[in-house]
Amino acid sequence: MPLVTTTEMFTKAYEGKYAVGAFNVNNMEIIQGIIEAAREEQAPVILQVSAGARNYAKHIYLTKLVEGAVADAPDVPIALHLDHGDSFELCKACVDGGFTSVMIDGSQYTFEENIALTQKVAAYAHAKGAVVEAELGTLAGIEDDVNVAAENASFTDPAQAVEFVERTGIDSLAIAIGTSHGAYKFKGTPQLDFQRLEKISQLLSGFPLVLHGASTVIPEFVEKCNLYGGKIPGAQGVPEEMLLKAGKMGVCKINVDTDLRLAMTASIRETLAENPAAFDPRSYLGAGRDAIRTMVAHKMRNMLNCSHRI
Numbered sequence: 001m002p003l004v005t006t007t008e009m010f011t012k013a014y015e016g017k018y019a020v021g022a023f024n025v026n027n028m029e030i031i032q033g034i035i036e037a038a039r040e041e042q043a044p045v046i047l048q049v050s051a052g053a054r055n056y057a058k059h060i061y062l063t064k065l066v067e068g069a070v071a072d073a074p075d076v077p078i079a080l081h082l083d084h085g086d087s088f089e090l091c092k093a094c095v096d097g098g099f100t101s102v103m104i105d106g107s108q109y110t111f112e113e114n115i116a117l118t119q120k121v122a123a124y125a126h127a128k129g130a131v132v133e134a135e136l137g138t139l140a141g142i143e144d145d146v147n148v149a150a151e152n153a154s155f156t157d158p159a160q161a162v163e164f165v166e167r168t169g170i171d172s173l174a175i176a177i178g179t180s181h182g183a184y185k186f187k188g189t190p191q192l193d194f195q196r197l198e199k200i201s202q203l204l205s206g207f208p209l210v211l212h213g214a215s216t217v218i219p220e221f222v223e224k225c226n227l228y229g230g231k232i233p234g235a236q237g238v239p240e241e242m243l244l245k246a247g248k249m250g251v252c253k254i255n256v257d258t259d260l261r262l263a264m265t266a267s268i269r270e271t272l273a274e275n276p277a278a279f280d281p282r283s284y285l286g287a288g289r290d291a292i293r294t295m296v297a298h299k300m301r302n303m304l305n306c307s308h309r310i
């Protein structure tokens with residue numbers, strides 16, 4: 001099947017009380033690892049591209065690789081999504097360039113400015129058959145060029161979320177309930193505001209919610225990075241059981257980037273450390289690709305609960 005939007009994926013996920021994984025992609029090995037996992041697990045999947053990834057790998061290379069993925073896994077529903085679009089122009093370029101879904105992240109603007117920008121993107125994308133995710137509330141952590149300090153992060157207001165969805169006509173909403181981007185999410189015990197999620201979910205009944213900054217930062221992979229020369233002290237993420245619970249409460253899309261980075265880096269470090277004579281990039285990039293596949297399959301089975309859903 002051709003690339004799809006997220007509409008049907010989210011309807012099924014909402015009804016089935018599970019979430020679809022949205023994985024950040026930057027190169028061929030990452031795309032192939034994710035698609036191999038989706039095919040093995042028979043799970044729908046969202047490939048998402050940040051502005052940084054688009055600059056790194058270039059739009060045309062990424063879309064051609066994704067075209068390859070679609071041909072390689074014809075029975076898997078695959079959506080191609082812009083992650084954290086920060087302007088109308090970027091969203092337009094992605095819609096025009098074959099993406100089926102875009103995120104406009106106006107969360108750093110005032111409520112009214114965020115609404116105006118999101119409305120404009122939604123009108124354009126919908127006219128072209130693409131869908132739109134927007135964000136209300138801000139996450140702490142690093143998003144592209146925006147580094148939001150924890151004290152400037154603000155959780156999503158449930159009443160505002162309803163007004164925002166009604167006025168913008170978006171297809172899904174990213175909310176802030178305590179997750180954050182990157183490998184350092186919590187200093188003490190991990191905690192999410194499930195009461196807030198429940199309230200938003202009640203008020204927006206049936207509407208797909210999105211969680212960003214949802215990597216688990218699995219200790220095994222941090223330790224492996226550190227064992228083979230890395231320096232990633234004190235990293236901590238969102239426990240998988242919390243994400244599984246969120247998936248039962250209206251969260252239909254869960255974003256994962258950091259866990260893929262950690263898995264790939266750990267296996268590349270290990271491969272090079274254990275094979276000092278190796279210098280064929282296929283040896284360590286291939287190991288990195290395998291690590292992505294294993295990590296994504298693990299997420300699909302244990303945290304998203306989206307295996308065997310197609």
Ligand SMILES: O=C(CO)COP(=O)(O)O
Nearest residue numbers: 182212213214215257258
């Ligand atoms: O939200 C993300 C991409 O938009 C990724 O979050 P992580 O950094 O927790 O993987």
Ligand SMILES: O=C[C@H](O)COP(=O)(O)O
Nearest residue numbers: 050052053143144181257
């Ligand atoms: O939310 C951010 C994602 O992890 C993408 O990160 P990036 O902007 O460094 O590509």
Ligand SMILES: [Zn+2]
Nearest residue numbers: 105107135143
């Ligand atoms: Zn944001």
Ligand SMILES: [Zn+2]
Nearest residue numbers: 181212213255
């Ligand atoms: Zn994000």
